[in-house]
Amino acid sequence: MSTPGSQPPALDSQAIAFIGGGNMARSLIAGLVSRGTPPGSIRVAEPVEALRTALHADYGVATFADASEATAGAPVWVFAVKPQVMRTVCKTVADAAAADPLIVSIAAGITSTQLDRWLGDGRAVVRTMPNTPALLGAGITGLFANPRVDADQRTLAERILATAGETVWIADEALMDAVTAVSGSGPAYAFLLAEAMQAAGEAQGLPADTARTLAAQTLLGAARMLVESGESAEVLRKRVTSPGGTTQAAIETFEAGGFRALVADAIEAATRRGRELSAAND
Numbered sequence: 706m707s708t709p710g711s712q713p714p715a716l717d718s719q720a721i722a723f724i725g726g727g728n729m730a731r732s733l734i735a736g737l738v739s740r741g742t743p744p745g746s747i748r749v750a751e752p753v754e755a756l757r758t759a760l761h762a763d764y765g766v767a768t769f770a771d772a773s774e775a776t777a778g779a780p781v782w783v784f785a786v787k788p789q790v791m792r793t794v795c796k797t798v799a800d801a802a803a804a805d806p807l808i809v810s811i812a813a814g815i816t817s818t819q820l821d822r823w824l825g826d827g828r829a830v831v832r833t834m835p836n837t838p839a840l841l842g843a844g845i846t847g848l849f850a851n852p853r854v855d856a857d858q859r860t861l862a863e864r865i866l867a868t869a870g871e872t873v874w875i876a877d878e879a880l881m882d883a884v885t886a887v888s889g890s891g892p893a894y895a896f897l898l899a900e901a902m903q904a905a906g907e908a909q910g911l912p913a914d915t916a917r918t919l920a921a922q923t924l925l926g927a928a929r930m931l932v933e934s935g936e937s938a939e940v941l942r943k944r945v946t947s948p949g950g951t952t953q954a955a956i957e958t959f960e961a962g963g964f965r966a967l968v969a970d971a972i973e974a975a976t977r978r979g980r981e982l983s984a985a986n987d
């Protein structure tokens with residue numbers, strides 16, 4: 706795993722082509738540019754004109770309506786389209802992939818074997834799973850490299866994703882669906898908890914803006930303690946829970962309601978959905 710808090714070195718002027726300029730691509734591009742990658746070396750293919758205009762205005766990157774224009778001559782291609790269109794999109798640029806670019810994908814479910822097959826076989830593929838805190842440089846990305854990826858390409862892929870936050874290499878690709886379920890989708894679980902805490906606070910009489918601030922700052926503080934204290938979540942939880950106190954009353958209610966089993970079921974469902982996205986879009 707990369708070192709918490711360390712600044713990744715700026716990438717040089719090697720061209721990086723993004724295929725797809727939506728939400729996640731935007732977050733990754735923001736990270737690259739803010740950490741010193743020259744905007745002129747980032748080329749983005751995106752069919753939606755308004756997104757192209759905004760990406761160029763906000764980050765100075767070159768944008769194209771056509772994927773093959775963005776990928777032309779670029780040694781790194783980052784696929785940031787929905788899993789449902791990945792096969793079709795790969796086919797449109799497969800001929801140019803003969804120049805042997807490093808292929809990086811951020812798509813949920815889609816395997817390195819599928820990407821390799823759709824792009825013409827023998828490709829160097831790094832399958833990754835970032836998450837939306839990438840926008841703040843506070844994300845985490847799981848990465849898997851297929852056997853065609855050499856040491857320099859591994860370093861390059863890691864440096865690109867490190868601009869979005871922490872990185873962790875995954876040796877067994879089958880585990881990438883679990884990575885997706887825990888950290889790729891994970892920010893949504895934290896937001897759901899924040900929504901529920903805010904609503905419950907309001908139900909107890911707190912003003913909405915006060916309840917929002919209390920919930921958001923509590924999640925931020927708790928997350929920082931998890932990352933910075935070096936203590937386990939269990940130890941930190943027990944320190945808050947005074948015997949016979951308010952937290953114990955809440956935790957016992959969570960446990961009685963099957964909170965842990967519900968979380969396990971939710972993460973299993975997300976993992977399964979990743980596999981389904983692969984099979985359904987093959």
Ligand SMILES: NC(=O)C1=CN([C@@H]2O[C@H](COP(=O)(O)OP(=O)(O)OC[C@H]3O[C@@H](n4cnc5c(N)ncnc54)[C@H](OP(=O)(O)O)[C@@H]3O)[C@@H](O)[C@H]2O)C=CC1
Nearest residue numbers: 724725726727728729750751785786787788811812813835
């Ligand atoms: N959102 C998240 O939290 C995360 C998402 N991911 C993965 O990132 C990928 C992108 O997700 P996200 O950014 O949320 O999705 P978006 O829909 O925001 O972005 C995808 C973009 O790709 C465009 N697109 C479609 N076809 C092409 C094409 N042929 N060439 C170039 N661009 C094209 C889409 O345009 P149009 O809308 O017109 O189709 C859209 O603007 C997905 O595979 C997802 O699994 C990974 C981690 C986290």
Ligand SMILES: O=C(O)[C@@H]1CCC=N1
Nearest residue numbers: 812813885889890891
């Ligand atoms: O929900 C999804 O499918 C994508 C992948 C991880 C986060 N968003």
